[in-house]
Amino acid sequence: MKTENYESSLMQVGGEPEILFALYQMGDCRLTDVMGKRGECGVDVDWSQDNRKIDVHKLINQFSEAFFAVDKDWNFTFLNKLACELLGRHCSDLIGKSIWTEFHEALGSAFDDEYHRAVEERKTVEFEEYYRPLKKWFHVRAFPGDEGLYVYFEDVSVKKVMESEIKRSHQLLSQAQVIANIGIWEWDVVNDEITWSDGAIRIGQHPQPTGSSHYFLNNFVHPEDRHLVLAAMQSALAGQPCDVEYRFLRPNGDTRVVHSQGMLLVDDGGSPVRMIGIAKDVTQRKKVEVQLRESEERYRTLVENSLNVIAVVDGIKWIYINKAGMKMFGAEHLDEITGRPVADFLHPDYRVMCKEQTRLVLVEQRLLHLTEIKWLTLQQQLVETEVIAVPLSYQGKSVVQLIIRDTSDRRQAQQLVMQSEKLSAVGQLAAGVAHEIRNPLTSLKGFLQVLRSDYEGAKLEYFDIMERELSRIELISGEMLMLAKPQAVTYEERKVQFLLQGVLALLETQAHLKSVEIVTEYYSNPLIRCVETAMKQVFVNLIKNAIEAMPHGGKLTIRIKESHQKALIQIEDEGCGIPEDILGKLGQPFITTKGEGTGLGLMVTQKIVKDHRGTIDFTSQVGVGTIVNVTIPGSEDVIKVSSAGA
Incomplete structure (x- = not known):
């Protein structure tokens, strides 16, 4: 059909040829319901006399989308029923009135900008915009005509809410990955393609979001850990849980420790289709674990090699005791002490006091400072000590840590100091006494020798005895001087x-x-x-x-x-x-x-x-x-x- 014949035919349809002709030019397939347009709809147009007299109002009111038309002065010339419903107005109230007067809140919005652009540039526009008075989102398609502007629009508020929720969910998921320091990965088993989320990319600091399993193993997994990851993947394909910890190689040479878990998805036939999982950066945790182990080892070494006794009791029995404790109590094996009642090693005079002090530490979590306590060794020898009791949590239970210092050596040292002081005092006294004795002794020995010359016979032996005794007195007084003054001696x-x-x-x-x-x-x-x-x-x-x-x-x-x-x-x-x-x-x-x-x-x-x-x-x-x-x-x-x- 020729164009002029087609246009003349439209001029006779319902008295509203402009609308119908504009819809036809837009290729709207809905016209084929009554006109059978060929082209996009794939149906020949049947321009019989009956079809030329179409009720345009009835036709457009059947559209699933809202539709309205405005003239060049922006006055409404037509609105279908759905348009009036979405706009919340009666059609009769809008016909002949300006769109900008009736909906003045649209001025300055995308509605204003896009409608004018469509008219000025003579081109179809399509956009989405929120109209606040109606609290609705609209998807709009507008196209110009010789007599004005024709607009399709639909309420997409539900879709926008869903998109917003999806976007929010994605944001929350992304934030959760950042906070938890995790990433999500997916392995397309059929096509052997691994996809990483932004969180996983952040952990690995690599720009490529996809790659094959071979690429992943050879480029991002530490050579010494590749067999672990490969074994985990093969185990997962066999239906076992995927759980592996490995070192991840970053492009800059840095190494991160990653803990990865995943689950396998299969098709209706049970064949593997894909695997999804998470990857968590546990580098800091591993460092803390190493530091904790080193700290525990240092503490254990200090405790085991401490000169003081360090022990743990639960209030009744010994739980732990170090080497110094075993030595103090005369034990060769740990089981000679651990598991036995603490009271077995306490001097009877201290058992009631220690029971009460242990209760204070356990119940009131109170630190007890130096307390003098006497213990009995396995050989029933008495040991005097000073004890500090500290509340402690051990294997999830409240216990008491004892720090015991054997004061025997210190007391012995104190006794030696006291004895030294006594010796010093006695030495000074002895020096004075010896000095006073030696002077008379010299005189006595001299006069004894003089008297000896006047006696003869048996009486001379008395002089010998007296001389020996005087020499002994002199010797003893000399030894007394040793307490005050060291003497030069010959061994x-x-x-x-x-x-x-x-x-x-x-x-x-x-x-x-x-x-x-x-x-x-x-x-x-x-x-x-x-x-x-x-x-x-x-x-x-x-x-x-x-x-x-x-x-x-x-x-x-x-x-x-x-x-x-x-x-x-x-x-x-x-x-x-x-x-x-x-x-x-x-x-x-x-x-x-x-x-x-x-x-x-x-x-x-x-x-x-x-x-x-x-x-x-x-x-x-x-x-x-x-x-x-x-x-x-x-x-x-x-x-x-x-x-x-x-």
């Missing part, structure tokens, strides 16, 4: 038996008078380096004390042994014994079991033994007797020690 090699024989010869008479039998057991005759007079003084003091401890007689046994290049001299009596409270204080001035004793003799004895790098200890039982053990280094050992000291 010589002497056999122990030789030293003891000289002493026994001197004390045999006293022993006989006391009905004391002296028995010697010489198992060896070690050679020692000593100051002869000083060492004899040691033996005199000890043997004389043993004789005096047996006022009603008894047996005195003297043994000589040799062990580990040391001479052991043992003196055992059957005397009255020494009480336990005095035994530990022997060697201190004024500590003695004798009624008129001063304790200075034993004090001098200990000093001499110490000067010879030896030891002396006492074992005694009241009513049974006392054993004194004196250990002196052998001659060769003393030479080595002296050389090392030089």
